[in-house]
Amino acid sequence: xxxxxxxxxxxxxxxxxxxxxxxxxxxxxxxxxxxxxxxxxxxxxxxxxxxxxxxxxxxxxxxxxxxxxxxxxxxxxxxxxxxxxxxxxxxxxxxxxxxxxxxxxxxxxxxxxxxxxxxxxxxxxxxxxxxxxxxxxxxxxxxxxxxxxxxxxxxxxxxxxxxxxxxxxxxxxxxxxxxxxxxxxxxxxxxxxxxxxxxxxxxxxxxxxxxxxxxxxxxxxxxxxxxxxxxxxxxxxxxxxxxxxxxxxxxxxxxxxxxxxxxxxxxxxxxxxxxxxxxxxxxxxxxxxxxxxxxxxxxxxxxxxxxxxxxxxxxxxxxxxxxxxxxxxxxxxxxxxxxxxxxxxxxxxxxx
Amino acid sequence: xxxxxxxxxxxxxxxxxxxxxxxxxxxxxxxxxxxxxxxxxxxxxxxxxxxxxxxxxxxxxxxxxxxxxxxxxxxxxxxxxxxxxxxxxxxxxxxxxxxxxxxxxxxxxxxxxxxxxxxxxxxxxxxxxxxxxxxxxxxxxxxxxxxxxxxxxxxxxxxxxxxxxxxxxxxxxxxxxxxxxxxxxxxxxxxxxxxxxxxxxxxxxxxxxxxxxxxxxxxxxxxxxxxxxxxxxxxxxxxxxxxxxxxxxxxxxxxxxxxxxxxxxxxxxxxxxxxxxxxxxxxxxxxxxxxxxxxxxxxxxxxxxxxxxxxxxxxxxxxxxxxxxxxxxxxxxxxxxxxxxxxxxxxxxxxx
Numbered sequence: 129x130x131x132x133x134x135x136x137x138x139x140x141x142x143x144x145x146x147x148x149x150x151x152x153x154x155x156x157x158x159x160x161x162x163x164x165x166x167x168x169x170x171x172x173x174x175x176x177x178x179x180x181x182x183x184x185x186x187x188x189x190x191x192x193x194x195x196x197x198x199x200x201x202x203x204x205x206x207x208x209x210x211x212x213x214x215x216x217x218x219x220x221x222x223x224x225x226x227x228x229x230x231x232x233x234x235x236x237x238x239x240x241x242x243x244x245x246x247x248x249x250x251x252x253x254x255x256x257x258x259x260x261x262x263x264x265x266x267x268x269x270x271x272x273x274x275x276x277x278x279x280x281x282x283x284x285x286x287x288x289x290x291x292x293x294x295x296x297x298x299x300x301x302x303x304x305x306x307x308x309x310x311x312x313x314x315x316x317x318x319x320x321x322x323x324x325x326x327x328x329x330x331x332x333x334x335x336x337x338x339x340x341x342x343x344x345x346x347x348x349x350x351x352x353x354x355x356x357x358x359x360x361x362x363x364x365x366x367x368x369x370x371x372x373x374x375x376x377x378x379x380x381x382x383x384x385x386x387x388x389x390x391x392x393x394x395x396x397x398x399x400x401x402x403x404x405x406x407x408x409x410x411x412x413x414x415x416x417x418x419x420x421x422x423x424x425x426x427x428x429x430x431x432x433x434x435x436x437x438x439x440x441x442x443x444x445x446x447x448x449x450x451x452x453x454x455x456x457x458x459x460x461x462x463x464x465x466x467x468x469x470x471x472x473x474x475x476x477x478x479x480x
Numbered sequence: 481x482x483x484x485x486x487x488x489x490x491x492x493x494x495x496x497x498x499x500x501x502x503x504x505x506x507x508x509x510x511x512x513x514x515x516x517x518x519x520x521x522x523x524x525x526x527x528x529x530x531x532x533x534x535x536x537x538x539x540x541x542x543x544x545x546x547x548x549x550x551x552x553x554x555x556x557x558x559x560x561x562x563x564x565x566x567x568x569x570x571x572x573x574x575x576x577x578x579x580x581x582x583x584x585x586x587x588x589x590x591x592x593x594x595x596x597x598x599x600x601x602x603x604x605x606x607x608x609x610x611x612x613x614x615x616x617x618x619x620x621x622x623x624x625x626x627x628x629x630x631x632x633x634x635x636x637x638x639x640x641x642x643x644x645x646x647x648x649x650x651x652x653x654x655x656x657x658x659x660x661x662x663x664x665x666x667x668x669x670x671x672x673x674x675x676x677x678x679x680x681x682x683x684x685x686x687x688x689x690x691x692x693x694x695x696x697x698x699x700x701x702x703x704x705x706x707x708x709x710x711x712x713x714x715x716x717x718x719x720x721x722x723x724x725x726x727x728x729x730x731x732x733x734x735x736x737x738x739x740x741x742x743x744x745x746x747x748x749x750x751x752x753x754x755x756x757x758x759x760x761x762x763x764x765x766x767x768x769x770x771x772x773x774x775x776x777x778x779x780x781x782x783x784x785x786x787x788x789x790x791x792x793x794x795x796x797x798x799x800x801x802x803x804x805x806x807x808x809x810x811x812x813x814x815x816x817x818x819x820x821x822x823x824x825x826x827x828x829x830x831x832x
Contacts, residue, residue: 357710357742362744393712393713431708439690443704
């Protein structure tokens, strides 16, 4: 973002969604709002090196779009750490950082690689132009800011597409944290004078729905109710829900949605209740189908605990598959910045 | 239970299921294991009056079959409180206690009435025979113990029916706390040399699956894994589950199952994965269909908290419908002490 020419796209969004609270490079460090504990405590993790950013991503300090922004900002730190060394050292460092940042979590690794590879290209181009030292850091920072603002421009368009799908008074069921789009959708609804009622599945074990989605909606003045993860079918059948909405970690070109565990069983219940399921995101050119998808399994202790409090007897195991796969027949539409696509015609997204 | 003649039916069951830990009259008080915090802390609530027992039921100190036993033991306290007063006072007290105990929670009120009405009959009969004072208390206590042991006899038979449905090495998904039947089923499997692998949905907001079902299974040596409530569909599709099992709060004569919120969406996912859903319990002669069913809505704060820890921002609402309804087309069989019935032929249960 060339700050003088580009308009910041985070105006009127919730605290959680403002640039300074995602992953923000300033004064030589990257600060990341700790989404694991927000809004119970408002704390930022301060990263002084790209390795600390990679570790923060791995530890899920941030999630949803957060890791992508953090990876871009992490590349700034990577260059800053060696900015006065040789070109070869800088290039080797940028390769190492790109790998570490994009592989911090397995399921989304391919999309993360796109972000860091663009940063590497910026670094190579700048070096080729004789740009070194602080100027090089600033070139990568400009890339990261521009990447962030472009993402928000895209979210703004997707939020507008979502708004167009909603009636004047809309009841929406959400899963996990559909990220910035919750904010841009609510902003678009406000601009159009539409009233929104949200039911947010809490999304164990991290409670992203209760803590993040509900907080964003509440911050932005929506009517918001949290339910536990065993209630979506009941709410779908009893609360005149217009839309089930989730974001996606990966959408394959053949229309499968990989998203936070639980999405599929809500989509199944939505189908049973004749409620459409809309997913935001873009088809991933790297994944034609689900054959290369790795479902990440995270620390089982997170399931046998809640907010750090042990809830099971010693000897009881936990199991934590982080994502599931919803087949295209349960997806009413894929909401992209280019429009709402059928899951069966996602190749159209790549048409010019 | 005439203790000299009746064999106690709680041998080899988990701590949680032993008589002294359900609702137990001794030394003039009723002690109830606090299932809201077990196994994190092992504490009993001590009730000195029937009103305290009713309040304990309302506060969900115990649940599943616990409230029924507690109601029976509460009737002992009711008589004890006025044992040396007039017959009219004792009868009035027993009417009041019967009402308070059976109406402590709305959804299961009809079944609770059966228990307390039998106790009232015992009291009336004893009074008619000239039984007063401590002898009267002992008559009601004998009724309560007999009621408890008969319940366990029935659970033993249901556990045996469940065991017969399972392969030699069985993987079972559970919802909430299917009560004593988890224990009697595991005991029956052990007697038959069958190996059982359990996946327990944690069951927010009270975590009955994580805390109660998993503890019972672990206590009894089963291989047990807890999952959060957004994972059942994934486990059903990926873990070779043989059976989805739940208990029931009410089974209507036309085959609808009223049980802990979430049961229906798991049943839906089980159907999608071709996993049979078996429900334990007995059809309720009082409920021909769902028209008289009241779905209890409990304190919404329980959903915006987890283990007493607030998880949402101020201004975010909660919603807590405690039960849902699973229609008969999703029920593979109703496992009763008389055998496994189709949900469409439950009237057979009442045939002699």
